[in-house]
Amino acid sequence: MSMIAAFYGGKSILITGATGFLGKVLMEKLFRTSPDLKVIYILVRPKAGQTLQQRVFQILNSKLFEKVKEVCPNVHEKIRAIYADLSQNDFAISKEDMQELLSCTNIIFHCAATVRFDDTLRHAVQLNVTATRQLLLMASQMPKLEAFIHISTAYSNCNLKHIDEVIYPCPVEPKKIIDSLEWLDDAIIEEIAPKLIRDWPNIYTYTKALGEMVVQQESRNLNIAIIRPSIVGATWQEPFPGWVDNINGPNGLIIAAGKGFLRALKATPKAVADLIPVDTVVNLMLAVGWYTAVHRPKSTLVYHSTSGNLNPCNWHKMGVQVLATFEKIPLERAFRRPYANFTSNNFTSQYWNAVSHRAPAIIYDCYLRLTGRKPRMTKVMNQILRTASMLEYFINRSWEWSTYNTEMLMSELSPEDQRVFNFDVRQLNWLEYIENYVLGVKKYLLKEDMAGIPEAKQHLKRLRNIHYLFNTALFLIVWRLLIARSQMARNVWFFIVSFCYKFLSYFRASSTLKV
Numbered sequence: 001m002s003m004i005a006a007f008y009g010g011k012s013i014l015i016t017g018a019t020g021f022l023g024k025v026l027m028e029k030l031f032r033t034s035p036d037l038k039v040i041y042i043l044v045r046p047k048a049g050q051t052l053q054q055r056v057f058q059i060l061n062s063k064l065f066e067k068v069k070e071v072c073p074n075v076h077e078k079i080r081a082i083y084a085d086l087s088q089n090d091f092a093i094s095k096e097d098m099q100e101l102l103s104c105t106n107i108i109f110h111c112a113a114t115v116r117f118d119d120t121l122r123h124a125v126q127l128n129v130t131a132t133r134q135l136l137l138m139a140s141q142m143p144k145l146e147a148f149i150h151i152s153t154a155y156s157n158c159n160l161k162h163i164d165e166v167i168y169p170c171p172v173e174p175k176k177i178i179d180s181l182e183w184l185d186d187a188i189i190e191e192i193a194p195k196l197i198r199d200w201p202n203i204y205t206y207t208k209a210l211g212e213m214v215v216q217q218e219s220r221n222l223n224i225a226i227i228r229p230s231i232v233g234a235t236w237q238e239p240f241p242g243w244v245d246n247i248n249g250p251n252g253l254i255i256a257a258g259k260g261f262l263r264a265l266k267a268t269p270k271a272v273a274d275l276i277p278v279d280t281v282v283n284l285m286l287a288v289g290w291y292t293a294v295h296r297p298k299s300t301l302v303y304h305s306t307s308g309n310l311n312p313c314n315w316h317k318m319g320v321q322v323l324a325t326f327e328k329i330p331l332e333r334a335f336r337r338p339y340a341n342f343t344s345n346n347f348t349s350q351y352w353n354a355v356s357h358r359a360p361a362i363i364y365d366c367y368l369r370l371t372g373r374k375p376r377m378t379k380v381m382n383q384i385l386r387t388a389s390m391l392e393y394f395i396n397r398s399w400e401w402s403t404y405n406t407e408m409l410m411s412e413l414s415p416e417d418q419r420v421f422n423f424d425v426r427q428l429n430w431l432e433y434i435e436n437y438v439l440g441v442k443k444y445l446l447k448e449d450m451a452g453i454p455e456a457k458q459h460l461k462r463l464r465n466i467h468y469l470f471n472t473a474l475f476l477i478v479w480r481l482l483i484a485r486s487q488m489a490r491n492v493w494f495f496i497v498s499f500c501y502k503f504l505s506y507f508r509a510s511s512t513l514k515v
């Protein structure tokens, strides 16, 4: 019997960010392994015209929850969606709901955050810092609370090269920033933001670092742990391989590469691609929840959920495998054949951007114009290049994350728990994982049918022929122009033609002699 699964039985669990990528996989695993848990409270806001109930309904009826419904048929009754907006005072939670949360919650998983790299400082601080502080304050009023698990990111200290499982101080006190945002106006905030974030690459990682400091400062006598995942990718094993449902991180770039939009990337091929499957992160979260509640470590422990130091894979290996998978399982209606060119050189990267990205987009837009349609490819390409440039910082560097606490926890688990809540990334086979990942992007994110693969392959063959035709035509045109204008080109041409003629004459003469 799994001790961790048994621990969550009968518990009331509060999850923030349950509608997000990590949150959904966390709920799924909790229901599947501990169907006798009492209730999962989720803090949700209405979004995109959907009510809370509609959002929950959509999640529970998704492919991700198919297995859960077999194990826990009354899952609908065990989710309690509470209206909340984490950017508001008291999260805009009603008095009755707040009362219930305060008196019943046993475990908190705090996943909600804004993960946009380019968010405004005000909004990112509200979500990633102030909301964390507010939740800790709520936690301190929960008499039944056993553990508070805060999800941060391995990149919260990406201004360092070697990162230990400790909370690093930030140059400016989070409280000072929270206070000053109250009276500064938006224009001034945006002006001071670059000075505040110093050597952090974006507002997201900076505010996540502030969030950790807040956790340390406001921990009081709570049992708290921090988990720092690196780049969270599709599921490895559970509930099935390759599940993914948003375009964050590598996902959008994998699509852009598969559709042939993105054919070159400013990336350091040898840099470590520190991906971690989402189910591995969730297994660690549940193990940490159990360990923190049962063993009550004296201080706040930080756990790295990273792959680099245990089972490293680099961007080159990843790119090659992504492309190999697209050979077997192409995406539908590609713009060009998938191709990868990783370069860490600025000049070469600019060159490839011009030749492989902007030029084809302009040519295609001209074609659309000529055929009476609205041009759109340049806009799409600019968006992709903007996204790629935002991610550049992370694909051109390697970090070393120590994993002592994560490994210590692994050794504390019973063999059964090590199996059910496996977070040992050393067992991951990258080639298999990446293939399933790409397949998952196609199936679950793009919702493409596998029956369309032969047609997609045909389409790629047509694109290859167009590519060859285009290149041959371009070569002939350029050559013709050169010959017309340059004596040197004419001499070269004459030399090549006479060489070929002599070679053919010799070949013919020698074959006649043999006869």
Ligand SMILES: CCCCCCCCCCCCCCCCCCCCCCCC(=O)SCCNC(=O)CCNC(=O)[C@H](O)C(C)(C)COP(=O)(O)OP(=O)(O)OC[C@H]1O[C@@H](n2cnc3c(N)ncnc32)[C@H](O)[C@@H]1OP(=O)(O)O
Binding pocket: 115, 116, 117, 118, 153, 154, 155, 230, 231, 232, 247, 248, 249, 250, 251, 252, 253, 254, 256, 257, 262, 263, 264, 265, 318, 319, 320, 322, 323, 339, 340, 341, 342, 383, 384, 386, 387, 390, 391, 394, 395
């Ligand atoms: C040679 C080529 C490739 C070779 C093939 C092989 C591929 C090999 C693997 C792929 C390489 C992988 C590189 C991966 C790099 C990953 C680095 C991740 C770093 C993580 C660090 C920290 C991790 C975390 O802690 S949190 C999670 C990370 N957060 C994010 O990922 C959010 C990032 N996104 C943003 O901040 C914004 O979306 C932004 C700034 C990039 C764009 O903002 P903007 O306002 O301009 O646009 P949006 O409204 O958001 O979207 C507009 C439009 O763009 C589409 N889009 C959004 N994100 C992506 C994306 N990641 N990739 C592609 N497209 C994206 C979005 O769908 C919209 O499209 P519409 O059609 O207009 O709706």
Ligand SMILES: NC(=O)C1=CN([C@@H]2O[C@H](COP(=O)(O)OP(=O)(O)OC[C@H]3O[C@@H](n4cnc5c(N)ncnc54)[C@H](OP(=O)(O)O)[C@@H]3O)[C@@H](O)[C@H]2O)C=CC1
Binding pocket: 016, 017, 018, 019, 020, 021, 022, 023, 043, 044, 045, 047, 084, 085, 086, 087, 110, 111, 112, 113, 114, 115, 127, 151, 152, 153, 154, 208, 228, 229, 230, 231, 232, 233, 246, 248, 249
């Ligand atoms: N994905 C990754 O690669 C990594 C993620 N992390 C961390 O993991 C955690 C989860 O990330 P992930 O699941 O990928 O992110 P998502 O963007 O998928 O999910 C974010 C969640 O936060 C919720 N949220 C955002 N703003 C509010 C608000 N004002 N009120 C209520 N809820 C809000 C979202 O709700 P809604 O659905 O309504 O928008 C959503 O449920 C974050 O803390 C992130 O920093 C760390 C490392 C890597």
